[in-house]
Amino acid sequence: MMPRPAPPDPMNPVSGTPTMRFHATRRSLLLGAAAVLAAPAISRAQTPVLRIGNQKGGLRSLIEASGQGKDLPYRIEWSEFPAAAPLLEALNAGAIDLGTQGDLAFLSVFANGAPIRAIGATRADAASQAILVPGQSTARTIADLRGRKVAANRGGWGQYLLRAALKREGIPHGEVTQVPLGPADASLAFRSGAVDAWVIWEPYNSIEIEGFGARILADGTGLTPTVSLLSVNEAALRDKRPLLTDFVRRNERGWAWAQENIPAFARSTSELTRIPEAMLRRAYTVQKTRAVPLDAALAAELQVAADQSVEFGVMARTIRVADAVDTGFTLASAR
Incomplete structure (x- = not known):
């Protein structure tokens, strides 16, 4: 009679019949691969x-x-x-x-x-903040902004610099119309002529000056931190x-x-x-x-x-x- 195969040892995955050993070994390899794949994710999460x-x-x-x-x-x-x-x-x-x-x-x-x-x-x-006008603008001083529309972001440097510049020149702020626009919309309005001036900072100043011929009417020197x-x-x-x-x-x-x-x-x-x-x-x-x-x-x-x-x-x-x-x-x- 052929000897019976030894019963599988639950603590030894390679015991038992060849078929059983094959499946046990395959299962161990899959578990090991899963652990290796999971390791980077666990490390990343930690x-x-x-x-x-x-x-x-x-x-x-x-x-x-x-x-x-x-x-x-x-x-x-x-x-x-x-x-x-x-x-x-x-x-x-x-x-x-x-x-x-x-x-x-x-x-x-x-x-x-x-x-x-x-x-x-x-x-x-402070020179990196400025009030820009188009190159062909007739405005030469802050006083020339009277009655004109000026783009300036609300609640930030633009609004502050505009008001500070007007105050320094003794010009009531109501004599200038502030158009509250962020940089993206203000650039379009400025280039199209929808506004007469734009209060903005670098690198937008350099883009407008170098790329579109704008000039600085006044900058933030002595006015802004x-x-x-x-x-x-x-x-x-x-x-x-x-x-x-x-x-x-x-x-x-x-x-x-x-x-x-x-x-x-x-x-x-x-x-x-x-x-x-x-x-x-x-x-x-x-x-x-x-x-x-x-x-x-x-x-x-x-x-x-x-x-x-x-x-x-x-x-x-x-x-x-x-x-x-x-x-x-x-x-x-x-x-």
Whole structure:
């Protein structure tokens, strides 16, 4: 008689009949393959994530071009926004953790009760904000804007600079019609002649000057702080502080690199935005953007602008700027 095969050992998958051993081995291989395939997904899920809002050609271009996006101890999920307003809406809703925008745009949203705080700052030269007119315009001074239509974004740098320039010249703001338009719509209105002037900032200034023959009627020198802020949702401030601290440092190093490598920065941004390199080189040269400490001194300077913003209708109510900023990141970055 043929000896009976040994019964399968539940602790040994290769025991039993050849058929049983085949199926057991196949099952082990499949389970092993599944584990290998699942490993990257599990690892990816466990990697911390920083969700960052980007305005095209902005923060993402800086971080990637400067090399500060390498060797991250976390993963960045970028979201693209056409302007500061929708980015701040996403930040307010907690859909993103962090983004950058102009000081007054940030403070206006904070004044409305948004759960956001500023954790880092950069400053550009005030000449990077300007009131543009078409090359053929008869306007030569701010006084020549009387009775004319001027495009300027509501609740931000555009509205503030227009009102500040009119105030300096002693011109009642009611003598100029402000047309509240964001950059995309304002550029079309400006080029078509639907408005007589446009209050805007770089790189739009360089695009209009280099590409369409516009000229500067006045710029922001002596009128605006021209500060941009890295702002975060309060939930991220509570839950992701180490990640945010690391990113603030990378942002600072990125801007230091950009000032020394304007051609390379312009080339990288041009590839992302399709804006000609020459226009971006001009814009970056005018801006001279650099990281600055977000400290008590800067908060005091922004307080003056915030108070003036209430008079200008940029902000709905007076705020305490110190409540809108977290200076701990500046201190951490200095160490």
